Amino acid sequence: MINGYLASFLLALLVTSTIVTSSDHLDAEIRWHLKRLNKPALTSIKSPDGDIIDCVPITKQPALDHPLLKNHSIQMRPSSRPKGTSTGNKDPLNNKKEPKAITQLWHLNGKCPENTVPIRRTRKEDFQRATDIENYGKKSQNSIPKPQSGSSTIGHEHAVMYSYGDYYGTKAWINLWKPLVEKPNEFSLAQLWVVAGSGSDINTIEVGWQVYPRFYGDNNPRLFIYWTSDGYQRTGCYNHLCSGFVQTNNDIAIGGSFRVASNYKDAQYVIILLVWKDPTSGNWWLDINGKDIGYWPASLFTHLSDKARLIEWGGEIVDDRSRGQHTYTQMGSGHFAEEGFGKSSFIMHIETVDGSNTYREPGTLGVISAYQNCYNVKYGDGDSSMGTHFYFGGPGRNPNCP
Structure with missing residues (x-):
């Protein structure tokens, strides 16, 4: 009997020791990642949503840790901007006036000094919410809409329009909403994709807004960027969670919350996104509402x-299907495309940039919308003040989307 008690005690001791060792290892791994990601800041700003924005010296930002950028000289501004008459010069949402400057919640409590860049601090709880620390901040390989099949990939559902051609950039006004996301591991977003290559060799640059509770810890709509040069396998990440994107702007925090969002049958808000290839440096620049934010160096990519x-251009959600039924997660406003302006989500003033760095109307637009009873997409109604545009979105689970 004593031997039995002794065996039970030793087993319990072994299990406890294993748990402690495993926990210590996890904590050590998290501390290593936090030290790698969070650069020393000149000053820090506490946002009302709980974020901490670190104002990091521009020459110490995470991007410059990339092996290909070891001796990189920061390009402080693009050599030139796309030429021509952009259809995105006037705002049909605000009596033809110029759009208001983008505002993020952290702006209420301060701003970053010159020669610094605002970096959203990564914290221990961010990793604790993650299911895979090693791949924290990375998308799955199912993320990109696939025009060839005309459908979405497993777990990812899209309502998207697309165009093939030789392109050196795109500009679009994307409607900003705060959709319901049912489960923490699901997300809802609206974005643009700039793509070259295919399969495991695909290159993408992605920009937009998203609601992603597990990743950010709340349900706020947030600005995000993403890139990959190998089909989401080893390269690329969200925001600044890996080295690559070089930020030059001290006012916009990638990953930061927006202060406002559109309301059904009421005020409509947009973010104006421009991604284009600098003709001189070859870098891919990002402009948001007329502000140069930074760039992806050409050396990051192959194609x-x-x-x-x-x-x-369009929307995407993740449905984990854990209950065998479709998610209630909304796309955009949560209303179908046919409801139109003020009710459905829209992307307007869509333009592309050609090889002479000139704005052009996009070519023929194709459609990807595999789950049309859940989320759909519809061409614009001919309103010339919105340029080339379309509506998209939906409520997710409903009687026709079980």
């Missing part, structure tokens, strides 16, 4: 070091 062959 995109030359040009894009595909551009996509």
